[in-house]
Amino acid sequence: MAEALISVVLEQLASITCQQVQQQVKLVVDVKKEVANLKDNFRAIKAVLKDAEERQVKEDSVKLWLDNLKDVSKEMEDVLDDWNTEILKLQIEKQKKEDGNALDTTKKKVCLCIPIALFKSGQISRVLFRRNIAQKIKDLNKRLAEIADIRQNFNFQYTKSGTELIERQKTTSFVDQTFGRVDEKELLVGKLLSKSNPEGQSPIVIPIVGMGGIGKTTLSQLAYNDKRVQENFKERIWVCVSDPFNELNITKTILGLLGRNVNSISSPLDAFFECLQKYIEGKKFLLVLDDVWNQDHMKWANLKLHLQKGAVGSKIIVTTRKEEVARMMGAPDNTINLKVLSDENCWSLFAGIAFANSNQDECRNLEPIGREIVKKCKGLPLVAKILGGLMCCKKEKKEWQDVLSSEIWELHTMEQHVFQPLLLSYYDLTPMIKQCLLYCVTFPKDHVINRKVLIELWMSQGFLVSIGNKEKTIIDIGELYFDDLVRRFFFQNFKKDEFGDIEKCQMHDIVHDFLQYLTKNECLIVEFKGGEERIELPNKLGHLTIMFAPKGRFPLSFDHCQRLRSITTFNCEITSLSRELILQLKCVRTLNLSDSDIEEVPDEVGVLVHLRYLDLSENRRLKKLPDSLCNLVNLQTLRVDGCGRLEKLPEAMGKLTSLQHLHARLCRRLKKLPDSLCNLVNLHTLRVDWCSKLEKLPEAMGKLTSLQHLHAQGVWGPKLPKSIARLKSLRTLDLEYVVIEGEGEGLRLSDLRDLDELQGKLWIRLEGKLKDSAASDAEKAKLVNKKHLLHLELWFDWERESESEGDDDSNQSSIQEAVLNALQPNSNLESLQIGGYGGSTLYYPNWTSSLINLKRLTFSGYDVCKYVPLSVLGYLGSLETLRFDGMEGVKKVGFEYSLDHQVILFPNLKQLDFSSMMEWEEWDHHDENDATSSSPTCFMPRLSTLSIFGCDKLKTLPDFLPRKTPLLQNLIIDWCGILSRSCKDRQGPEWSKISHIPNIKIQRKTVQKDGVWIEQ
Template identity: 40%
Template sequence: MAEALVEIVLEQFVSIIRQQGEVRISLIAGAKQEVQNLQSNFRAIQAVLADAENRQVKDNIVRVWLDELKDASYDIDDVLDEWNTKLQKLKIKKAEDASNPLKKVCSLILYYLSCRPLILRHDIAVKIKGLDRKLDIIATEKERFQFRSFTMSSKKEERPMTTSFIDLKEVWGRDNDKNSLVDLLLSQSSQQVLPIISIVGMGGIGKTTLARLVFNDDKVNTHFDKKIWVCVSEPFDELRIAKLILESLTNSPSQLVGLETVMQSIAQQIEGKKFLLVLDDVWTDNRRNWENLKHTLMCGSLESKVLVTTRKESAANVIGTTNKILLGILLEDECWSLFSQLALFETTNKEFEEIGKRIVKKCKGLPLAVKTLGNLLRFKREFKEWENVLESEIWELEEVEQEVFRPLLLSYYDLSPTLKKCFSYCAMFPKDYEIDREQLIKLWMAQGYLKSKDSKKDIELVGEEYFKSLAMHSFFQDFQKEEYVIDIRSCKMHDIVHDFAQFLTQKECYTIEVDSRGEIELESSYDKVRHSMIKIQGEASFPSSIYTRNTFLRSLVVDCNYGADPKIDLSKLVDQFTCLRSLFLEFCSIEEIPIEIKKLIHLRYLDLSGNRNIRELPETLCELYNLQTLDIRECENIKKLPQGIGNLINLRHLLNLWTNSISYMPKSFERLIGLRTFKRFVISEGSYGSEGCCVECLKNFKHLRVFGIKGLGNLRDVDEVKGIELNNKKNLRDLYVDFEGRMNEEQNQQLLQELQPHPDLEILRLDNYSGKTIFPDWMMSLTKLRKLTIWDCVECEHLPPLGKLSSLEILWIWGMKSVKRVGNEFLGIESDAMSASSSMIAFPKLKYLRFGDTKEWEEWNYGSTKREDEDIPVMPSLQTLELYDCRKLKSLPNHLHQMRTLKKEISFCPLLEGN
């Protein structure tokens, strides 16, 4: 946690030093030395942080020291960010003045009086000096702890070793998993590769227990000639693992010392034999670590099997897994059976049973937690003792901390410093909270947690990798992916994992849940909280005590029920929390953004979405020079964007869906060339006044990944669209085009032809196109297109040959009211005979198909779909078919009737009843 924070602060130093080349900076007396002292102290502390963060779990004094370091780091980060912001403001002012001759003369006078060189303000210098003294003390104190250096990594922490022995009396609820796994082990492989089965799951879920169950199964014992159990663990030592395998095969210690000779001996022992090798607790995801062992194991019979247990999905992938088992939680009745056997072995008291079942619910299906609490309560015979366990925060129990958190700590130690910070940040969310993936990545980005050695790589992509890495370490679960969405939308954390994250960040992250029972009393520790989420339920109001308590918050997420009115005083909020990096106020019934919003100079993430009564954004919002994300989705009464929006030079995501009252883009918008996400560029009649931004400026927006353009038909000339240069935007993955406007069919066709995107496009939506067919020359070049939506193209009579799109997974066709028949042209099958050498599958990857509001559609029939007397496969991957308001459609094609597992959702299609 502190490791990542120190890295952020050091990066701030580097950033400011680089800018000295552009703006001369003169520090007041002594301040330059103070900055150098800060940097020196941080470097010294950074070298021992890995050891300090590991030791904090067992040593409260070390934890106190780390808390002091984090407090100082946050404060220093704020001061440096304030300094950096002033530099940005100066650069923006110079750019503005350069474009205005009159202002240029005035600025020369001001520059001479106050900005040559830029004098570091006295208050900032004083803050740096005070913080330097504080950090000096912290750096001196570290010596008494005798920390190990950074190179002596936490991965050398002692890890528990496992064996194959098991007490079957202590196992409950894995019968189905065991039977399925035994069947896999006994099955014959049709491939000429060594079958590797991986059990993947979070620490404490029961992976080793399941492996032991099948290892000792009678059928397994008789099926294999040799059985070997090896605890791999960390650090990975190829020679040690090879010697353990050999010792298990020979039942004697190995005296061999070379890896080559050990591998040769293993090959001799298993040659032609059917063996089962269990590799328990695998951590390494370095492919090279497995190469020698896998080659050696191929000497055995092809009926041999390797069984791997790991909490890292990436480790399962690199080892060459052929079957993956994602081990889930135990059912509640199975947990109760295990708990009652341990805790109630001599008791039938109904009162104890009732409270015991409530305690079991807290374990949320995690076997290790059930077993730990069962053993804890085994000899407690006072009802009050059980009640205390029920009412406590589970991580406050010493036994839970030692037993349940130990496997989670090992997973935590395996993370990089920045990943540790990203994980612990999630403690801010309440238990069982559905965490939005994109929102989480933007929140991480706002805190400066996302780092990449590749300066050309977007930090959003780094965030995606971080999310996947935490998921592969089993820290996330319950992934939600809507049928019409390509990527994962949200996830949750297991309650025990959440408790563990809270254990690591007891004074940093805080969740407040407010209901209608009245004003809450905040704990005194809230004054040190950095990241907080306030969950407002029902008709409750925003807690007024917040306004007077904490001035250090860097994240504030307010979660309201849709339609609620929490009565947030935004002016007070802005005055109080000037350190904020993230402010999330979705659906909070906010009516006005105060001009004081400019005080939030550190703000990177501002979410105002769903506040439908906001009518305008103040010009002072454009003084938030560090802002990276501005979310105004569903702020449907905002009439225009502020004229100075171009000053938001660090803006990367402008989310403005469902803001239809905005009629044009301000002139200064053309300076926002760093945008990665821009949901809607609006073109309307009369958009080209002195205050408006022309469409040609979009050619400079080369970093766009998600882009939408609305009102394309309102362009003055078709040739203007060429200036967008979509085909040169190599990062573009998601494109929305709305042809609404005054252009005719021929002009629309020309527009569509000129809109050719880069071939790496993955998502495309076309709205309000007025041509009779949607088939530009570039359509079939989109070999990576995964989702296509065609919406309200009411004049279109024929569907394009979309079956040729080899990567298409999701297809929505809505409002094509002129289509009467769908045939082979839709599949992309030519009417003339296909050559024998051609390979063809129509819609090879399509999973989700939806037609809606196609009221004139009557026939859905194909002609011949044969090639050389063989049927061409049609939609072999289709999982869901939705038809809505297709009132004249008479029947479905045969291939859909033959798909027994196809999920059909048919509404307002009277002629298809019973299909």
């Protein structure tokens, strides 16, 4: 961590020196020599830091030396930040004068060390402030020189330390891998499916006990997602409990996962318990309580009492590290004591990761050393995965031998020796990524971490410095750091978006404990447990997290915490912030007060000039932001998502010249964005989704030359400015109602022609009836040139005329076809959705066959379409998922192929879905090869899942299922009355076509009659 701090300070020094030359200003007098000495001292110390950081674990004197170094580095970072802030203020003042046509005298070069220029109102204090900066630099330089001299006493080994991130291949899988738990999984599934009910007990509790990192949660997940378990339980609920055991929070989570709006329930615990009883009554449920520490029998008995209304056969899985908890919560006969993996299973897990990108010769060469390394995992799956992630990037035998011979293995003071391999992986990270990982300890255990939020937090702390990588943006560097930590298994439990990109993740408890061990003097999580609590905060505290603070004023004081860099709150009910409190936070970079009950932000927030990240999201009573907020010249991220009473943003926001990310989603009373917003030339992300009263975006949007991501779904204004078309850096354009064809001043399809940097997803919605000129307008959009665009959605939103005016509808479908042909995307496209087409037969654009990289294809909302031919789609070689949704007029789906040679149709299709096609009656399948050719057509050879939902008139299943889909594993038939009866009791007339499929789920159609749901 010290190396990263020094790298940041050196970068700051270089940046400030450069700015002083460019701006022709001299903010601090006679510090040129001091700056040079600073650089020399820091560079000399930096050369020994790798050895020092590894030795500090065993040598207290080295740790003390490093602590002193970090103190000086942090103080220097603050001083340099003050210096840089003065330069920013000068630039803003200069720009303001130029914009106001100031007198010629103000255009002369400014030398701020000339007293006469400054002895005006308000300027004396600034002179003193800048002299104070100079004095601090001199004082810190003396302290740093002493630290540099002391390093000679330790005989450190010198190393060349690089700070550049190596971009490794992304072929390594980060999917959670499991080896050696087959027997345990079958044992657990057997207990879950068991119909035994000793002494009428319901629900039955099944504890899983084992040490941290042994795989308790993974085993529970394997059983929870098993098909047999899914079919056996009507309701499945997963709750991360951790410590403390809070019955109210657990009950709220359960109700939320069952679809109950907990905000409508009155606050007493009994009201929630009563609601819980009502919701689970008569239902067979599976509840997982993951990571339980509580040994208070009364708390558990109180919760369990209200879970007894569930149907017989309901089960509760409890994972815990403590035998006492297992005995308290469940019957001894049901307890599963999880043991460590065998050496062979541990080796399989390790090798599957470490050798993912290696050839056979490399594997044979490194295997003997690898097996010795694996012995040090002590059979813990988590440790094996993390070590595998460490070794997968090392190809030389010496690198593997160095890990095996490391002195870290000799440490005996850490819990169960688990931290030893984690230290190896930690020390293998670059200094900057180490800082990013350590910051994650500010999240509570089990917290779901949003990837984009995490990167913005890293940025606010100065961890994303583009040293040696000037071509990448700060966000790009954050993405690389995150990916590196993913590949090394520091994160887990990934939640991905519809395109397979990671949105959210979690950290394993052991990793969290490890990070707390490394940051025990710098990071603190404070939990309020009720009553008056006096909490002493360490003087050198850098990062504070507060949980469960009661309703009222902010509960702590920071008058002696001079180096506090971040404050984060979770599950708090804070209503107000005092002015005195704000004034104590002058070094804070990150202030996260989200999801509280704050009514007003004090004006004093404007003095927090170091602040980079301010999150006030979900403070639903917050009506306005103070104008002083616009004095935060270093602010990079402002989040006010979900502030339902917020009506406007400060008019002077244009002064926030450093602002890069503005998030104002779900601010339903926000009426307009200030015009000054368009002066934020560094703005990178603007998100105003579902601000339903927002009439339009400012006309001068084209001035936001750095804007890359614009999200404004659900903003139903009459128009959006054409100036958006000038944003040539734009990568994301997520505007549901924006791109329309027609007359007027709003954004049109042709305005997209120069936005060739678009990537991710683009939604084009064509409203109303299209004119004959629409195809020409669409062609000018030049989608084919947008090679980074991976996901495209095209939607026709129009009302069909009456039957007597069918000719007009026919003309519309012809225009729509022409528009589709004109909107040809680049061949790099990976997913496509087309909706609302008005023709009677499904139309495929003439460029369909060119989509050689297309993986997902969806057709939806074709109300008048009666026939779906699939002839063209069979040749899309990369297609993996094909969906037809809401095509209510379709009567027939055709697989019409007549070929005189062997061909593979749909060669990589894995999932085929039909949904809400209420008029669909039959398949039109004609394959002459079956009768005439010795080389029959190969049809959907990799299909694994077929889903048919809401197709009430469909009578049969396709004939090709038993013959040409050998890998079909899953068949789902839901809300299909005739088809469900045809497969009734596994012996109906259609059963022979599907009897070979391992996993079949048939949900018969049900209707409500006299208040009772019955099968049809």
